[in-house]
Amino acid sequence: MRHTDPAPAHTGYRADDLVTAVAAAIRAPSMHNTQPWRFRLRDGGIDVLLDPQRGLTVADPTGWAARIACGAATFNARLALAVAGRPARVRLRPGPEPELAARMTPGPPRPATYVEQDLAAAIAHRHSNRQPFWPDPVPSPMRVRLLEAARAEGAWLDLLVGTTAFAGVAEIARSADRVLRRDPAYVAELMTWAHSDAARDGVPTPSGVAAIPGGPVPHRPYGEGPHGHDREPEPLLAVLGMGGDTAADQVAAGQALQHVLLAAHDVGLAASMISQPIEVPGAREQLRQAVGRRGVPQMVLRLGYGVRGRPTPRRDPAEFIDD
Structure with missing residues (x-):
């Protein structure tokens, strides 16, 4: 033997x-x-x-x-x-x-x-790009790369195709944003994280934008940062989800989200996250029905091409390490 x-x-x-x-x-x-x-x-x-x-x-x-x-x-x-x-x-x-x-x-x-x-x-x-995107479409090979990135982490990614699908999810996102903004405590908490450029956490106010007038999707109002034009063309919207919604599923969704975001950056795409439809339970269910999935949506992504920004600040790595 x-x-x-x-x-x-x-x-x-x-x-x-x-x-x-x-x-x-x-x-x-x-x-x-x-x-x-x-x-x-x-x-x-x-x-x-x-x-x-x-x-x-x-x-x-x-x-x-x-x-x-x-x-x-x-x-x-x-x-x-x-x-x-x-x-x-x-x-x-x-x-x-x-x-x-x-x-x-x-x-x-x-x-x-x-x-x-x-x-x-x-x-x-990699960083969230909150500025308006250009009208250039995302080519099919890049779309395939994003789908594969999500799949590699056990998640699904639906890229919305067609005006009807886009309009339906965009309206769900705008409606959820309106619900959230009606809560003064929600707005106050958000504004506590709108910081100066010198801060090492939160979102620097120059990088924030108010909702773009006539824009198709909502943006967080961290500040009145400049933007290039008043009307953003329709970006590529994607819905990332998992089969379930346990705490472990949510951590797994975070891995899939980052894999997709890094893959997007690697192929030259800009991206930002639209979490409002996930934060409002009713909107989340509407989103699930809109994409026709049995699983649970975990994030909406906005993808396209735009002017490169810069990463938001971080605290020193040593501050995150426990003895």
């Missing part, structure tokens, strides 16, 4: 691996750029945790947006570790601790793939 040596044990992550992961993870998007995550080394793995002190009590009472953000941060960390030759196995919501979103443990060492290298290179440059 032929005997084989057992597979070598993979040593746990070290402090420098944690720093590598965190530096990439914190470039993920989060609602109002609250940066609601923390990271720690534990039992040889890297834990990604929600930071309850940075939650949005009005806009995100269930923690959905924070879990989406932590999932996106997990995806960035995965890429950074893979490029460093320390790829991770990821378990979502691996224990009873309510703040624990994901745990990464070392997998077999291997070189990073070309796709991983390209996506990792996009991390530092």
Whole structure:
């Protein structure tokens, strides 16, 4: 009988691996750029945790947006570790601790793939573009790349085709935005995260735009930033969803969201997120019916071409690491 040596044990992550992961993870998007995550080394793995002190009590009472953000941060960390030759196995919501979103443990060492290298290179440059997009259509090969990115993380992505589909989802988004803006507490909370350029969290007010007059989709009113014209042509709208809506599904959706956003940046597309239809339960159900899915929508995306902006600021990576 032929005997084989057992597979070598993979040593746990070290402090420098944690720093590598965190530096990439914190470039993920989060609602109002609250940066609601923390990271720690534990039992040889890297834990990604929600930071309850940075939650949005009005806009995100269930923690959905924070879990989406932590999932996106997990995806960035995965890429950074893979490029460093320390790829991770990821378990979502691996224990009873309510703040624990994901745990990464070392997998077999291997070189990073070309796709991983390209996506990792996009991390530092990806940002939400809140300015009007140009009328140029998104070519079919790029659309396929976005669909594959979502599918790779167990999610689905519906790219809206046709005027009727676009108009229906756009109206759902505008209606949800109107509902949210009628709540003074919601607006007050939003404005607490409209910061100066010197701030290291929140959204710099020059990058915000009021709702574009006659625009097809709503924009957060972080400030009265300039925009190029009064009427935005119809951008490409996409709905990202999962089969379920558990806490683990939401973290997984965050990974899929970040994979799609990085893939979009890699092919030269601009993007922004429209979460209002997800924040209003009735609108979310309308959105699900509009796309004809049995699963649960987790985010609406606006995609196209536009003037490149700059990433929003981040706090120092050391501030996110627990002892």
